[in-house]
Amino acid sequence: MAKYEGVSLSVVRRLPRYYRFLEDLLSSGVTRISSRELSEKMGLTASQIRQDLNCFGGFGQQGYGYNVPALRGxxxxxxxxxxxxxxxxxxxxxxxxxxxxxxxxxxxGFNLSAIFDSSDKVIGQNVRGITVMDTKHLDVYCNKYKPKAAILCIPKEAAKEISEKLVSLGIKAFWNFSHYDLALDYKGIIVENVHLGDSLMTLCYRINNLESDTEK
Amino acid sequence: MAKYEGVSLSVVRRLPRYYRFLEDLLSSGVTRISSRELSEKMGLTASQIRQDLNCFGGFGQQGYGYNVPALRGxxxxxxxxxxxxxxxxxxxxxxxxxxxxxxxxxxxGFNLSAIFDSSDKVIGQNVRGITVMDTKHLDVYCNKYKPKAAILCIPKEAAKEISEKLVSLGIKAFWNFSHYDLALDYKGIIVENVHLGDSLMTLCYRINNLESDTEK
Incomplete structure (x- = not known):
């Protein structure tokens, strides 16, 4: 059962941004901030911030504002x-x-523990202190170490086959950079898509349509 | 003036996805598709697709569906x-x-014409056939070639200064990978943020909250 039931993904997606801003405040030595100041910094309304945080219990104190390290925590x-x-x-x-x-x-929130590739040119290379393994060892590795999440940086053509294999090996969540919509295939599997090409095409539209409204 | 006024960014953000699906259909030799089939493939309702495309004029024909190459075009x-x-x-x-x-x-929609960095280790290297230039030559380059868009892959700490410089040099649009919210500083400048860290933290939340609903 979800801990925070009924909290919409759009609220969840704003949390990392709050976290980033609070980290910045902390690193500039700010330990207390009013909801008005925080809202100005973030380009949100104070009421939006209150609403968002209230989904998780709310953390401000009337007349005091937010305790930055506590809220960040x-x-x-x-x-x-x-x-x-x-x-x-x-x-x-x-x-x-x-x-x-x-x-x-x-x-x-993650520990990157292994890297796989199918190309002989890459297998055996050292990336971030990790030796790249052959994808044919995925079975053995996953059965032994039971990783829960996979980061997919493979071409679209390979995404379906590899993701099916990974789901069968117990992967429950994907951070998906391949230009393939994984979520459509797997009910019950968590997918965060990063479609860089879609983002670039959106920028293209906005430039060519001379649109300049900003967005949070 | 915007060509498509009043079209919301959330509709615009779905267009690249339509484009991708249509490209896939074309490359599998499909040249005609009913709105029902397209909606099943994309995990959207047929009415959502009609609504989205109607913002730009609508392109389906009753009883025929969509002409794939025409709609893609x-x-x-x-x-x-x-x-x-x-x-x-x-x-x-x-x-x-x-x-x-x-x-x-x-x-x-883009032509990547130059790459800049401030580190001596990188300046002079060849990336995608382009020789990396020193950021101190940004002025000369931008004044001469007048690029309209900049892709920012710099650390957060440098983002404010570099983006100010680029705006002063005529850059109108940013594809922003730095963990810094550019849009808050510049009214009238187009920003597409790719906050990879935010996406990863969202995945973390969803895993730990055992949420498995999918999202388009």
Whole structure:
């Protein structure tokens, strides 16, 4: 059963942004902030912030505002950032290697424990201190270590087959960079799609339609 | 003035996905599809598809469905994919190099014409056939070639200063990978944020909250 039932994904998607802003405040030495100040900084209304946080219990105090380290800690707990879910990355091409190297998985709730690729050129290479393994060893690895999440940086053509295999091996969640809509195939599996091409085409539309409204 | 006024960004954000599905259909030789079949394939309702496409004029024919190549062509035109907007990339670290190498800019409306970095280790390197230039040459380059879009793959700390400089040099649109909310600073500038960290933390929440609803 979900801990926070009925909280919409659009509210959930704003939580990491709150977390980022609170981290920035903390690193500039701010430990207390009014809801008005926080709302101005984030470009949201104070009432939106209150509504969002109330979904998880609310954390402001009338006349005091928010305690920055406490709120940051609460949001980290709600997000589950201390959980260290075991994750594997499949596809160590340019994008996969960059994601592996660039992302701070540890402070975002994950432990990247293995990297797989099917190309002889890449297998055996060291990426972020991890030796890239042959995808044909996925079975053995997953049966032994039971990772729960997979980061997919493989071409669209391979996504269906690899994701089917991973689901059969017990993967419950995907961070999906392949241009393929995994969620359509798997009920009960969690998918976060990062469709970079869609984002770039949206930018293209907005430039060519001379649209300049901003968006949070 | 905007060509498609009043069309919401959430509709616009679905267009690239239609485009992708139509490309897939075409490459499997499908040239005609009913709105029911298309909706099943995409996990949307037929009425949602009709509503979305009606924002741009509607393209189905009663009793025939959609002509796949024609609809794909229309969506490409709406998105402006043939426009070849000049874009520069700033920040040729792991992520920047991967984005430069991995993305098909040409068929998504952009021409990536230059890459900049401030690190001596990277300046002079060849990425996708482009020699990485020193960011101190941004002024000269932008004044001469007048690029309209910038892809930001720089650390958060550098984002404010570099984006201010780029706006002063005539950049009108950002594809922003830095963990910094550019849109808050610039009214009238188009920003597409790709907050990979936010996406990863959202996945973390969904795993830890055992949520498995899917999302389009």
């Amino acid at each position: 609460e949001i980290a707990k709600i997000l589950g950032l201390e959980k260290n879910t075991e994750a594997i990355l499949v596809g160590a091409g340019n994008l996969g290697r960059a994601i592996a190297t660039h992302m701070g998985f540890e402070n975002k | 229309e969506i490409a035109k709406i998105l402006g994919l043939e426009k070849n907007t000049e874009a520069i990339l700033v920040g040729a670290g792991n992520l920047g190099r991967a984005i430069a190498t991995h993305m098909g800019f040409e068929n998504k």
